[in-house]
Amino acid sequence: MTLPRVLLADDHTLVLEGFRRLLDDQCELVGTVGDGRALLEAIPELKPDIVILDISMPVLNGIDAARVLKVKFPQVKVVFITMHADPAYVRAAFEAGASAYLLKRCVGEELGQAIRAVRSGNFYVTPLVTKDVVESMLRGIDGGAPSGPELTTRQREVLQLLAEGHTVKDIAGTLKISPRTVEFHKGQIMEQLNLHTTVELVKYALAQGLTSQT
Amino acid sequence: MGPFSARQEETGEANRHSADDPLHRRQRLMVGAAGLLACLFFILDLQLPLGVANAVLYSAVVFLSAASQYRWLPIVTAITCSLLTILAAPFSPRVPGLPAWFEWGNHLFSLFGIWTPVMFIYQRRRTELLLKEVNERLEQGVEARTADLAASRLALERSEEQLHSLTGRILTAQEEERRRIAQDLHDDVNQRLALLMLDLQTVDRQIGSAPVEAQKGIRNALKGLEELSDDVRFMAYRFHPSILDDLGLKAALQRLLDDFSSRTGVKALFVHQPLDHQLDKTTSTAVYRVIQESLSNIARHAKATRVEVEVTVEDEGLAVVVRDDGRGFDQLAIDRAEGGLGLLNMRERLLAVQGSCEVESNPGRGTTVSMYVPLARVAT
Numbered sequence: 001m002t003l004p005r006v007l008l009a010d011d012h013t014l015v016l017e018g019f020r021r022l023l024d025d026q027c028e029l030v031g032t033v034g035d036g037r038a039l040l041e042a043i044p045e046l047k048p049d050i051v052i053l054d055i056s057m058p059v060l061n062g063i064d065a066a067r068v069l070k071v072k073f074p075q076v077k078v079v080f081i082t083m084h085a086d087p088a089y090v091r092a093a094f095e096a097g098a099s100a101y102l103l104k105r106c107v108g109e110e111l112g113q114a115i116r117a118v119r120s121g122n123f124y125v126t127p128l129v130t131k132d133v134v135e136s137m138l139r140g141i142d143g144g145a146p147s148g149p150e151l152t153t154r155q156r157e158v159l160q161l162l163a164e165g166h167t168v169k170d171i172a173g174t175l176k177i178s179p180r181t182v183e184f185h186k187g188q189i190m191e192q193l194n195l196h197t198t199v200e201l202v203k204y205a206l207a208q209g210l211t212s213q214t
Numbered sequence: 215m216g217p218f219s220a221r222q223e224e225t226g227e228a229n230r231h232s233a234d235d236p237l238h239r240r241q242r243l244m245v246g247a248a249g250l251l252a253c254l255f256f257i258l259d260l261q262l263p264l265g266v267a268n269a270v271l272y273s274a275v276v277f278l279s280a281a282s283q284y285r286w287l288p289i290v291t292a293i294t295c296s297l298l299t300i301l302a303a304p305f306s307p308r309v310p311g312l313p314a315w316f317e318w319g320n321h322l323f324s325l326f327g328i329w330t331p332v333m334f335i336y337q338r339r340r341t342e343l344l345l346k347e348v349n350e351r352l353e354q355g356v357e358a359r360t361a362d363l364a365a366s367r368l369a370l371e372r373s374e375e376q377l378h379s380l381t382g383r384i385l386t387a388q389e390e391e392r393r394r395i396a397q398d399l400h401d402d403v404n405q406r407l408a409l410l411m412l413d414l415q416t417v418d419r420q421i422g423s424a425p426v427e428a429q430k431g432i433r434n435a436l437k438g439l440e441e442l443s444d445d446v447r448f449m450a451y452r453f454h455p456s457i458l459d460d461l462g463l464k465a466a467l468q469r470l471l472d473d474f475s476s477r478t479g480v481k482a483l484f485v486h487q488p489l490d491h492q493l494d495k496t497t498s499t500a501v502y503r504v505i506q507e508s509l510s511n512i513a514r515h516a517k518a519t520r521v522e523v524e525v526t527v528e529d530e531g532l533a534v535v536v537r538d539d540g541r542g543f544d545q546l547a548i549d550r551a552e553g554g555l556g557l558l559n560m561r562e563r564l565l566a567v568q569g570s571c572e573v574e575s576n577p578g579r580g581t582t583v584s585m586y587v588p589l590a591r592v593a594t
Contacts, residue, residue: 012401018409055460056401063460083404083447088457088465104408105443108415136472152483152522153537177533181526184487 004119007048008032009039009065010081011057015104019052019081026112036060043073050118055082055089063096070097077118081107085129087136100124149193156210158185162198163205241283248279248291252298259302272299272324276331285339292332299324382566389454389499396454399446407443411436455502463498464525470506471523478513480521480538487526489589497587500567501534504560508536508583511556516540516581531588538582542575560585 006027010016016032023029030046033039037060039053051069055062066078079100080093093101099122100114106126117124125133151159154175161171168186172179186201195201205211255271272295279291303321418432450456458466464486471482505523512518518540526533557573560583564571569587 012405014409015405018412022412056456061460083400083408084457084460085447086457086469088461088469092461092465104405105411105440107408108412108419139472150481150483152485152524154522154524154535155485177526178528181487181528181533184526185485188485 003028004049004115005030005047006050006052006115007039007042007046009034009036009051009053009057009062011035011054015054019107022108022111026115034058036062036065039065040068040072043069043076048076050077050079050115052079052081055080055084055093063092066093066096066098079114079118079124081111085132087129087133090125090129090133091136094123101129102126103128151189151192155185155189155192158182159189159201159205160210162186163202163211237283244278244282245284245287248275248282248287251275251278252291252295255295256298256302259299260305262306270327272328273331276328276335280331280335288332288335292328295328296325299328378562378565381562385563385566386496389496389503393454393459396450396456399450399453400456404443404446404450407439407446411439411443414439458498458502459495463493463502466498466502467505467523467525470502470509471521474509474513474521480512480518483520483522485522485524485526489527489532493532493589497532497567497569497589500563500569501532501585501587504563504571504583504585505534505536507556507560512536512538512540512581515543518580527589528586531586534585534587536583537580539580542577542579542581544577545573545575 004027006023006029008016008019008023008029008031010019010032011034020029020032027050030048031042033042035057036053039051040060043051051066053062053065057065062080062082066080069076069078077099078097079102080098081102081104082089083104085103090101099118101124102110102114103126106128110124110126114124114126157175158171161174166174168179168182172182175182190196190201193201193204195204252272252275255275258271275295276288276291279287282288299321303318306317308317414432414436418429418436421428421432455466455469457469467486468484471484474480475482509521512521516538518538520539522535522537524533524535524537557571561571564585564587567587569585571583571585573581573583575581
């Protein structure tokens with residue numbers, strides 16, 4: 001297996017220097033850049049197999065850069081190496097098209113393994129964050145996933161009015177919010193309760209004793 | 215009869231100006247009545263001895279003329295009445311056996327009776343004039359005071375505006391400063407710590423043959439560094455949540471609520487409508503901070519079991535509602551107490567981004583904080 005061509009993006013010269021030493025025997029470092037925009041500009045010329053980048057960068061941050069990068073150059077693998085252990089960051093990184101997520105403090109031990117995984121088409125997430133990520137996944141409330149059957153006061157108001165047969169426009173007038181927001185609430189409620197039609201919605205409201213009509 | 219006809223003439227002149235005017239007609243009538251009365255009393259004077267009661271009767275005519283609009287009329291009437299009295303004196307019948315000085319005294323008393331009302335009337339007029347002048351001066355004073363008041367109110371409004379803008383600037387500056395400190399901590403201190411750890415890990419790998427104590431020492435140092443790095447990261451987050459800049463308001467709020475729930479055990483529901491609006495850093499930071507303040511109020515005072523945060527789009531703006539089911543508070547009491555400071559801070563923060571904020575609470579029935587921030591629509 002030939003050494004992979006790696007492009008490094010980080011705005012900290014010290015970090016770039018440290019990574020350079022680490023990467024020396026594992027890959028061919030084709031270049032280093034200091035921000036997301038410079039990274040996107042450098043790719044056509046340097047043709048890397050793997051891009052290693054940080055999230056917090058000036059001009060264009062790593063997440064946004066990765067998103068554009070995966071659209072323009074889908075074959076290039078993206079590896080995030082950051083300071084952020086927050087599950088929200090991990091989620092955002094993989095949504096943007098990342099293949100691996102590492103923390104800076106574990107790079108020495110894990111980078112080689114991560115690069116091997118990425119080259120063979122797998123994902124790699126550092127064990128340092130997997131606990132939080134799995135926990136948040138189990139809670140199911142991270143990153144905008146439906147927060148279960150419990151509804152907010154406003155959602156219950158909307159549900160009741162819908163079940164009582166009022167139109168979206170009427171409800172908007174009653175609650176003094178825009179029809180778009182009513183539609184949004186309706187969609188959210190149906191998603192959260194895993195309902196697919198208005199009939200199901202009305203049935204649910206009746207079962208919950210939410211309507212004042214008999 | 216001479217003076218009488220002269221007065222008739224003057225009356226005619228006065229009437230020529232506006233004969234049709236009802237007011238002037240009344241004036242003319244009054245002058246006529248005064249003349250007629252004077253004439254009547256003159257005849258009475260000629261018939262009765264001693265000019266009995268003429269003083270009183272003539273003074274009534276003078277009083278009558280005082281009611282007229284013409285300011286000269288009382289004087290003219292008084293002169294006429296005096297002349298008539300003097301004229302009648304030699305012709306009035308005499309009472310036999312009474313000394314002459316008695317009659318003359320009577321006539322003099324008549325003159326006195328005629329002129330006293332005139333004095334009285336003019337005294338009154340002078341007082342009226344004085345009063346009017348004082349009134350005018352008072353009015354001017356009031357006007358000046360009113361103008362002064364309006365000016366100071368304007369000045370007050372201006373300084374209030376300046377205070378708002380200053381508070382806004384202070385808050386922005388503070389936020390900017392905290393952002394910078396957080397960035398320094400996160401991007402500089404922590405990156406260096408990470409590097410140190412990398413170096414130590416390298417050393418750790420290279421000294422596989424070293425004594426166990428040395429290896430242990432390095433492992434301990436690594437552990438310490440890791441903890442330090444975590445602390446620094448937490449400090450940075452406390453100063454400014456970089457997640458707000460990196461991943462946006464929604465992710466930052468989700469993180470805030472997750473932290474809130476795991477720290478306090480209060481269940482948090484989060485509803486967030488997707489934005490097609492531009493949310494600049496200042497605005498999203500203000501919204502984030504106000505929600506953060508609301509949550510910390512809930513954690514400290516509310517004893518709630520459930521919190522709802524709703525972020526929706528209304529009329530080109532962001533509407534945020536933070537609702538809890540806690541014990542609420544008496545709104546009137548809070549305005550006076552120290553608790554008002556947090557609310558004031560929230561208001562000022564939103565005011566700095568042209569937003570507004572309302573708090574509604576009743577003891578035992580939870581608290582609802584509603585805020586609204588206008589947004590700039592993304593140009594497409």
